[in-house]
Amino acid sequence: MSNDKKGVFDYDDYANKNAAKNPKKKKDGKKSLLKEQFAKNEQKPPKLVPADDGDKESAKKNARNVKKQDKESIENIKRMFDEALDESHEDMAEFTEEIEVPDAPVANPEGLRRKLYYLFGIVISLLAIVGLYSTVVFTVDAVKAFADNTQQKNEFARFVYPIVICDPAPFNQTVKLRSETLITAALWDIILYEDKSKYEADFDMIIVPELDVEQHGTKLFGTGLSFEHQSIIGVEVQFYYDESIKSYRIPSNPKHFTYSPYIEDITRVGERYTLTVGYVSPTPSWLTLTSDEEPSPEKYVEYVVSKRGNEMTLVSIQESDKKVESPHGL
Numbered sequence: 001m002s003n004d005k006k007g008v009f010d011y012d013d014y015a016n017k018n019a020a021k022n023p024k025k026k027k028d029g030k031k032s033l034l035k036e037q038f039a040k041n042e043q044k045p046p047k048l049v050p051a052d053d054g055d056k057e058s059a060k061k062n063a064r065n066v067k068k069q070d071k072e073s074i075e076n077i078k079r080m081f082d083e084a085l086d087e088s089h090e091d092m093a094e095f096t097e098e099i100e101v102p103d104a105p106v107a108n109p110e111g112l113r114r115k116l117y118y119l120f121g122i123v124i125s126l127l128a129i130v131g132l133y134s135t136v137v138f139t140v141d142a143v144k145a146f147a148d149n150t151q152q153k154n155e156f157a158r159f160v161y162p163i164v165i166c167d168p169a170p171f172n173q174t175v176k177l178r179s180e181t182l183i184t185a186a187l188w189d190i191i192l193y194e195d196k197s198k199y200e201a202d203f204d205m206i207i208v209p210e211l212d213v214e215q216h217g218t219k220l221f222g223t224g225l226s227f228e229h230q231s232i233i234g235v236e237v238q239f240y241y242d243e244s245i246k247s248y249r250i251p252s253n254p255k256h257f258t259y260s261p262y263i264e265d266i267t268r269v270g271e272r273y274t275l276t277v278g279y280v281s282p283t284p285s286w287l288t289l290t291s292d293e294e295p296s297p298e299k300y301v302e303y304v305v306s307k308r309g310n311e312m313t314l315v316s317i318q319e320s321d322k323k324v325e326s327p328h329g330l
Contacts, residue, residue: 149266152266153263153266154263156263156266156273156275156303156305156312157261157262157263157277158193159220159305159312160261160275160277160303160305160314161188161192161260161261162185162186162188162189162192162220163185163220163303163314163317164258164259164260164261164277164279165184165185165188165257165258165259166181166184166185166188166258167258167259167279168181168185168317169317170301170316170317170318170319171316171317172316172318173316174221174222174224174225174314174315174316175224175225175226177221177225179226179227179228179229179230180230180232182217182221182225182227183213183217183227183229183230183232183239184232184239185217185220185221186213186214186216186217186220187208187213187216187232187239187248187250189216189219189220190208190212190213190216190250191250191251191252191254194212194216196252201252202249204251204252204253205249205250205251205252206249206250206251206252207242207245207247207248207249208247208248208249208250209246209247210227210229210241210246210247210248211246213227213229213248214227219313220313220314221313221314222313222314222315229241229243229246229248236254236255236256237251237254237256256282257282258281258282259279259280259281259282259298260279260280260281260282260295261277261278261279261280262277262278262279262280262294262295262297263275263276263277263278264276264277264278264297264300264322271306271307271308272304272305272306272307272315273304273305273306273307274302274303274304275302275303275304275305276300276302276320276322277300277301277302277303277320278295278297278298278299278300279297279298279299279300279301280295280296280297280298281298296324297324298324299320299324300320300322300323300324301317301318301319301320302317302318302319302320303316303317304316304317304318
């Protein structure tokens with residue numbers, strides 16, 4: 001090698017040779033080449049052997065070549081830095097590994113809303129079925145109660161029973177009733193419904209104060225009544241009045257009943273109820289009120305009763321237009 005080429009580093013030739021040997025490291029090797037170049041530049045320049053006068057011109061020329069070489073090396077290094085800094089995005093992408101970040105799970109509000117609507121629809125459907133069932137049951141019971149009205153009929157039958165036993169004549173005003181009718185109905189009300197254990201017993205008789213008789217008479221017929229206390233002597237039952245003690249001696253458990261009531265029909269106007277009462281004879285009350293078979297009344301009478309809450313009062317008794325049907329259809 002001549003002196004002109006001695007100590008001169010040709011970067012382009014060196015880079016091309018490395019690229020030809022390993023093309024994949026063309027770009028990755030830039031930084032390594034820079035390091036190698038710096039390493040070579042740090043080496044000491046070759047010592048120049050003093051020459052004779054004939055060689056002085058060559059030495060000067062050699063010095064100029066060294067300076068030129070240094071200048072070219074600096075220019076090459078500068079150009080490499082510029083290329084490294086000015087690499088395109090595509091080149092940089094080759095050295096950057098793309099990392100895929102998985103998407104975070106996102107709640108699906110539309111799906112959740114549909115589920116809630118579905119559950120809400122099921123609850124509403126169940127409530128609708130329960131409500132429909134309750135309505136049907138209530139309607140059926142109401143219709144049956146209105147058509148049959150058994151409970152109301154039994155309540156009225158219980159109230160008029162003591163009066164039916166007396167079988168009073170028709171009247172329009174209770175204040176005009178005879179004392180005999182008032183006292184007899186009141187005593188039968190005590191026998192049927194009062195707690196007889198509170199009265200003094202005398203063999204098979206009980207002693208009932210006249211004050212109790214007036215209270216029961218007022219309960220049945222209302223206020224404004226006039227009582228003339230006296231003994232009631234009937235064919236089957238006798239009620240003896242003892243004026244000395246102002247009390248009645250009556251049987252505690254009489255065996256004879258004249259009539260039992262059977263409520264055939266009920267009509268209402270305000271607080272007044274008109275009852276079509278059938279007189280059934282002689283049937284014990286428990287048979288009349290509890291039997292499923294319709295009894296055969298001997299006659300029909302209309303009772304007008306005033307009802308306020310649970311309190312009932314007889315207003316009048318009238319003849320009925322309903323006729324008794326013949327048992328043989330005659």
